[in-house]
Amino acid sequence: MTTIHPTAIVEPGAQLHETVEVAPYAIIGAHVKIGARTRIGSHTVVEGHTTLGEDNVIGHYASIGGQPQDMKYRGEPTQLVIGDRNTIREFTTLHTGTTQDRGVTTIGNDNWIMAYVHIGHDCYLGSNIIMSSNAQLAGHVQVDDHAIIGGMSGVHQFVRIGAHAMLGGASALVQDIPPFVIAAGNKAEPHGINVEGLRRRGFSAEAISTLRSAYRLLYKNGLTLEEAKVQLRELERQGGDGDAPVKLLTDFVDASQRGIIR
Template identity: 50%
Template structure:
């Protein structure tokens, strides 16, 4: 109990590991479950059916597990699930899911989510992502692993952003962004590939060149999209770095990709 500030308000039904640290004036509701080694700063609010894993760092004024901003929500016990090793900075807001969606909002492991970011209901965020300040996801958005969202990026509902993709400052993402690709602009358009991100994550020059050729196939060779897609999937059978495109095409939204 020495790790919990005396001014914190914690519902006796909440389940906190004995190693959890809680700062002054933080409020934790009765349906919260918080794993070992997680640290919660002052003035944070954790409510709703929220499950938080181990070794997360949650900064002051974060709001996690509040009801979804969806008029169809009628008090159903939908959830927010957060994995391990995440950094969640000041004034972030993560909402629970809805029964008309997948019933939960999910965040993976080792994500770095900066101040004022928003995750709406039924979003799925992978692992090892970086969300710069004020990046916001509308409902039902899917974000892959190792994605980087530039500051003030806005992602429209139901969009999918593939693994290792990146958005520029103030990008308005209204369609899906394929893996490794970059998106920029108020109405986001393709802007090359995230070659620097690939290098930092250990991809070889040959693998980067293969992804660059995929980008050319989609945007620069004047092919019908279905023909370009078939070509990419065929190459993905022998090139491991392209395997993520198969998953992306299988789970992409009906909005189509940025063009």
């Protein structure tokens, strides 16, 4: 049976699974859908056209599904869609999308989103991401699986952070971070491959060695970006255990719209 504290407000039309828990003074809007075993903290507001999956934990005073901070927004019924098993801590702000983009802000599964984090309109977050306290994403940012974003960092709109990449604390990111790369600073610059993170996730020694070679081609050998792309494709074609990660990195660099950090 759904556990809703008597002081909480659940507007007519909201769809809550029978196992959802809603703490004191929380407010759930009319267009909200919440999946099984999700817990909503006290004084939290979940509004807009927001869907929460199963087994999420939302901290106190969070603002989930608010209108996008975009001056072009005119009240369109855009969405926020959150997957399963996410932890979203206190005072976080997650906004719905805009019609200028996909119209939906998307959060995947198994993410750890710490206190005071802001995720702007039309962002796309994959799964198994860590965002430390006070990290801020502007609109239209994409963060791929297993990325880590340090506390007090700011990410410019339309930037993409690749899979397994790491952005250090108190950094300002204005261009894309390729997969597997560590970046830090104001403005953020590359500082090698996220070796320890890759080891923890089961990457082989061969794969890590190949990625280090790819990093040298991209950043250390004095090549232009176009020259580095050619060399990266050649490294990818050599095959072996490390070729799939190199392909992921090279495909990312080819697809970058804002350009990668250099």
